[in-house]
Amino acid sequence: MYYDGHVHTPFCPHGSKDTLEMYIERAISLGIKGITFTEHAPLPKTFTDPAPTKDSAMLYDQLGSYFEQIKELKKFYEKEIEIYTGLEVDFIDGYEDETGQLLKEVWPELDDAILSVHFLQIQENYYCMDYDENVFKEMINKTGTLSALYSLYFETVKKSIVHSFGKFQPKRIGHITLAKKFQTLFPAEFSIEKEIDEVLTAVSERSLTLDYNGAGAVKPYCLEPYPSNWIVKEAQKRKIPLVYGSDAHSAKGLGQGFHQLVPSAALTSPLLLNRAE
Template structure:
């Protein structure tokens, strides 16, 4: 039986730990995982800073640098060989979807396509009213500062979020197709739900979610079933939330468990609870 962790990070993400990749893999092996996908944040486009607003750490700590790409790939290759008899390690990225940078993102992926086994496409930044983009998952204050409706009109923020997610899936459909594509943590906008006391998605947003699921399914993409939120004090849910998981299961969609590990002890977190929900 395959036991897979499909969403994991490394020391190259700068917002995790400095532990060596070997320790992540050895933890996965000790937990009985047979497959492990390394999905470090791909470098952000060179000119992204021009459109970015928010704490500088949210930019600098969001992804590997373009200058680290070769070292990252070498590192993944090294552990693929070192642990070949114990676990299948796949090479991947988590790609930030940025609506204003589709050309750059596509170009990057095409250049990496030979090397790439699996790609997680995620939305961590949303457009602000000033025509810039800001992070939604850095901290509650940043979310409230750039998306103030989160406090009194949260459905508006949800709407923007799902529209960008839909756009990200349309973009993904334009990529070459010889690697697996998975759509990352599709309810990340709820990360601080307990902090803001966020309501459930309203009927209009539920329809947007249904459209999104159908769009993902029609393109034969997978869904990231991400447990990182379960350990976050203001979240406490899986991404996507269980009601959405049920609807997606009903549509026959493929889920892949992802710990979203940013440190060794996160690898495999809540695996048993998660698979019992799928």
């Protein structure tokens, strides 16, 4: 029995149309103890979605329906599975104030929240770094080298960790090695140990948790969870809590990558330390 703390929904414009009930029934069939629905939170109103298909996140006017549907299903399935209401919130460098306002607004509805980096600013433009390999290649060209792009990504992740949203602080940091999504196409011939040490130090100092994300293991150009095994072991040495997340965008995606996790990894409930004190 385990928790899946990172699950998307039919409210995701780049996901499937599988219903919330389909996700829940699938989770029950897998013996999952509890799930957090963590749909992509609406992007800041003054931010233009840089994804070519403009489908990175749910729309602002969908929030009410999203929260209400989950609330109803919590009651219906309360004897079978634990269901938590969450969001995956984007940390976008330069848009912290608007993100903070959104967190303040939705906070009464949330049991759980993940703070993730998907968008990077290169020169005057933002890019959705995990959109596809072509966008990623363009980002390498814009930054000059793969090493420079990795450095920018990890620097932004560190900013997301050390930035304070006060009492509306998400307590889990999403897929900290998302930059490796296309690693078999663009292999890194350099060390990221320094960057990872700085990220883990910041996570530990702020008493945050890490999203141990199985989606990378099924991505054809990644083939390992986010983060990598050696990083998980370093996190364990620092006693950083790990929360498994499938990052499922369809019901069949629940549990993905779970069997590729470090066998000794001590996984915890999504609700541990997830809210500000």
